[in-house]
Amino acid sequence: MEDIVSNFDLVLSGFWITLQLAFWSALGSLVIGALLVAMRVGPVRVLALFATSYVNIVRNTPLLVIFILVFAGFPALDLLVGTPFLVKGIVTMTIYTSPFVCEALRAGVNSVQLGQAEAARAIGMTFGQTMTQVVLPQAVRASVPPLTSVIIAMTKNTSIAAVFGLAEATARMRGFTNNNADDRILIFLVFALGYIVIVEAISGASWLLERRWRTVR
Amino acid sequence: MTAEAAPEPGQIHAGTGEPLVVLDGVNKWFGSLHVLNDIDLSIARGEVVVVIGPSGSGKSTLCRTINRLETIQQGSITLDGQPLPAEGKQLANLRAEVGMVFQSFNLWAHKTILENLTLGPIKVRKTSKADAEKRGMELLERVGIAHQAQKYPAQLSGGQQQRVAIARALAMDPKVMLFDEPTSALDPEMIKEVLDVMVDLAQRGMTMVVVTHEMGFARTAADRVVFMADGAIAEENTPEEFFTNPRSERAQDFLGKILKH
Ligand SMILES: Nc1ncnc2c1ncn2[C@@H]1O[C@H](COP(=O)(O)OP(=O)(O)OP(=O)(O)O)[C@@H](O)[C@H]1O
Ligand SMILES: [Mg+2]
Numbered sequence: 001m002e003d004i005v006s007n008f009d010l011v012l013s014g015f016w017i018t019l020q021l022a023f024w025s026a027l028g029s030l031v032i033g034a035l036l037v038a039m040r041v042g043p044v045r046v047l048a049l050f051a052t053s054y055v056n057i058v059r060n061t062p063l064l065v066i067f068i069l070v071f072a073g074f075p076a077l078d079l080l081v082g083t084p085f086l087v088k089g090i091v092t093m094t095i096y097t098s099p100f101v102c103e104a105l106r107a108g109v110n111s112v113q114l115g116q117a118e119a120a121r122a123i124g125m126t127f128g129q130t131m132t133q134v135v136l137p138q139a140v141r142a143s144v145p146p147l148t149s150v151i152i153a154m155t156k157n158t159s160i161a162a163v164f165g166l167a168e169a170t171a172r173m174r175g176f177t178n179n180n181a182d183d184r185i186l187i188f189l190v191f192a193l194g195y196i197v198i199v200e201a202i203s204g205a206s207w208l209l210e211r212r213w214r215t216v217r
Numbered sequence: 218m219t220a221e222a223a224p225e226p227g228q229i230h231a232g233t234g235e236p237l238v239v240l241d242g243v244n245k246w247f248g249s250l251h252v253l254n255d256i257d258l259s260i261a262r263g264e265v266v267v268v269i270g271p272s273g274s275g276k277s278t279l280c281r282t283i284n285r286l287e288t289i290q291q292g293s294i295t296l297d298g299q300p301l302p303a304e305g306k307q308l309a310n311l312r313a314e315v316g317m318v319f320q321s322f323n324l325w326a327h328k329t330i331l332e333n334l335t336l337g338p339i340k341v342r343k344t345s346k347a348d349a350e351k352r353g354m355e356l357l358e359r360v361g362i363a364h365q366a367q368k369y370p371a372q373l374s375g376g377q378q379q380r381v382a383i384a385r386a387l388a389m390d391p392k393v394m395l396f397d398e399p400t401s402a403l404d405p406e407m408i409k410e411v412l413d414v415m416v417d418l419a420q421r422g423m424t425m426v427v428v429t430h431e432m433g434f435a436r437t438a439a440d441r442v443v444f445m446a447d448g449a450i451a452e453e454n455t456p457e458e459f460f461t462n463p464r465s466e467r468a469q470d471f472l473g474k475i476l477k478h
Contacts, residue, residue, distance in 0.1 A: 115323035119382075122284055123337040123389060124313030126306065133340060138327050213327075 003180050004187055014172030015194050020086060021168060022155040022198065025093035029154065030147075032094060033101025037139075038131050040102065041109055055099040063157055066096050071164050089161040089168075097154045104146035108139030141213045148206035152199050169194055237262040237424050238283060238393055243292035245278060245448075252278045253289070254448040260393070265425045267435040267456065270445035271471055276428040279445070280395045283426065284315040297392060313341050316386030316394040320402050322378040324370035330357065330381050331366040334388045342389065349388070356384040360414050376407025380414050393424040400431060430475055432460060444468045 004011065039051035058066070070092040074080045080088055112135050120130040140147070162171035173191040177184050238260040245253035252275045260266055268276050281287040283294060285301050285308060294301050296315065302308045324333050334353035338344040344352075357363040360380040362373070370378055379399055386394060396415065400408045412434050419425055419438040429435070435442055435456045442459040444452040446467040452459070463469045 113321075113323075115319060115321050116325060118286060119317075119319065119323035119325065119385075121309075122286060122312055122315075122317040123385070124309045124311075124341040125337070126309050129340050133336060134325055134327075138325075141327065 004176055004183065004190060007176075010172055010175070011169075011190065011194070014167060014169040015198070017086065017166060017168040018155075018158055018170075018194075019198065021089050021093065021158045021161060021166070022151075024090045025097060025154060025158070026151050028090060028094035029097035029101045029150075032098035033105055034136055036098060036102035037105040037109060038128075038136070040106060041135075042127060042131075051102070055102050058095060059099045059103075061096075063092075063096050063160055064163075067092050067160060067164055070095070085161075085164065085166045089158070089164070089166050092161075093154060093158060096157070097150065100150045100153075101147065104143045104150055105136070105139050107146065108141075108143030109135055111142045112138045144206055144210050144213070148202060152202055155198055155202065156195065235262050236260065237264075237297055238426070239293075239295045240283075241293045241295075243282065243289050243294060245275075245282060245287065245289045245291075252448050253282065256292070256448075256450060258443065258450065260424060260426060262424055263422045264441065265419045265423075265427065265439045266441050266443055267439040268426060268428045268443045268445060269430060269435070269471075270451075274445040275448040276445055277397050278448075280317070280397045280426060280428055283393075283395055284312050284317055286317075309341070313337070313389050314392045316389060316391035318379070318382050318386055318394065318396045318399050320398040322370070322375070322382045322402075324378055324382055324385070326370055329367050329369055330362060330373070333370070333381060333385050337385065337389050353384075353388055356387055357381070359417075360384045361410075374407060375403045376410045379403065379407075379411045383411075383414055383418070387418075393426065394418065396425065396427040396429065398428050398430075400429065432456075432475075436460065444471070446471075 036051045036055060039047040040055075042048060070080065070088055074088075080091065083091075116138065117130050117135050120134040125133065158168060159170035161168055162174065165171075169191055173187060176187045180187065236259045238258075240256050240258040243253050243256040243258075244251070254275075256279065258266075268279060270276055278287055282289050283296075285294075296311060299311070302311055324330075325336070328336060331350060331353050334356060335344075335346065335349035338349040338352065339346060354363060354366065357366055360383060362377055362381055362384070365373060365377065370381070373381065383394075383399075399415070400411050403411065408431070412431060415425070415427070415434065416438045427434070427439070439456045442454060442456050443450055444459065444463075444465070444467070446465075452463065452465045452468050454464070459468070460472065463472055
């Protein structure tokens with residue numbers, strides 16, 4: 001009990017790393033996911049094939065395997081050598097989450113009426129402009145609920161980074177429980193509460209976005 | 218009588234006589250379906266052409282090939298002497314010169330009315346935001362929607378949305394405007410407000426291709442009526458001649474049907 005109270009800064013620093021990991025991974029996944037969906041629906045066959053294969057392969061690979069690939073496999077290929085663990089964690093989470101973002105967005109893209117893109121093309125927009133100005137903004141609006149689920153799942157998945165030496169929240173929790181076996185339940189509750197706060201914040205943000213965009217349409 | 222007795226394509230038109238859009242031997246198939254069958258059509262600068270014909274005769278497809286939303290397999294289409302480019306940047310530039318108004322308006326749902334008018338000029342023509350907004354407001358004024366500039370499309374009636382869609386196309390300063398059944402998705406009481414805008418546009422000298430069954434519009438604003446059947450131009454004539462004295466059986470039959478109700 002005293003241990004977790006007197007070392008509360010360790011709890012906070014753990015969650016700070018979790019937050020950083022989640023924030024940058026979410027941003028990375030959204031950007032890469034949007035690129036993937038643009039490739040999938042775009043006119044270039046090779047890119048569509050690439051994006052489809054990427055989505056199918058990565059989506060069917062366990063997160064742990066991708067962690068091992070990035071943390072152990074990449075250095076063997078001279079990739080990410082000497083890169084901070086946090087960045088490696090972000091790269092891993094982005095690789096893993098972007099296909100899920102792509103698929104959530106694709107459902108959104110399919111819900112945007114064909115005429116919206118046609119009007120953009122008719123006015124002289126390029127494919128890139130049509131996607132970024134007209135299709136994706138509307139797809140994102142339609143995809144907020146599934147995207148929220150993806151980002152929440154991703155946030156919880158960041159706990160696997162503990163195994164790979166990142167001192168994020170779950171790694172800290174393990175440290176505390178190892179030293180204070182009797183307080184295990186309490187420590188667990190404290191950390192669970194931390195995750196709940198983060199997830200609730202994401203849900204809240206999503207709710208606000210949905211409400212704002214609903215009045216818009 | 219048959220279509221052979223009709224005047225040669227391009228003979229009947231007003232405008233300045235100089236051809237702006239020229240379709241020459243255009244053929245298009247959707248799979249095995251021959252949707253455009255040897256279309257020769259020359260549209261003069263300032264001319265207003267109404268395209269009429271039964272459902273499935275290829276009117277929409279004809280419109281869409283002119284700004285290459287559909288590709289053609291044979292023949293050529295030129296705009297102001299330039300052949301339509303194949304793809305990419307050049308094609309985008311050409312499309313900017315051709316305004317298109319759809320049956321279903323297709324205003325961008327996530328943009329305000331004014332933003333719908335400024336997005337094209339800003340992104341495609343690289344106009345400054347201030348200039349685009351000034352021009353956008355002028356056009357909204359002209360179609361009578363200026364006071365709704367900050368609303369979203371879903372907040373407007375169908376007739377208002379279609380007037381905005383016309384203004385959006387005009388904001389690009391197109392050389393020619395294509396209308397594909399612009400009033401057929403509208404409630405009867407809204408048709409007039411849209412037709413009024415189109416008649417005004419015609420009187421200002423805009424070159425227009427209009428797919429419509431509104432005979433009133435054809436009579437007041439059109440220089441020529443093109444009647445399509447089975448993917449081919451079956452007959453073309455002045456509106457007055459066409460409606461009072463159709464030559465081809467197909468046209469007589471078709472007019473008989475639409476006049477009955
Ligand atoms: N994308 C497409 N793929 C296959 N067939 C098509 C496609 N678009 C149109 N068609 C077919 O081509 C023919 C001509 O269609 P089009 O839409 O040009 O006719 P239309 O004269 O505009 O008819 P309507 O008065 O019903 O609008 C129709 O038989 C239609 O079913
Ligand atoms: Mg049609």
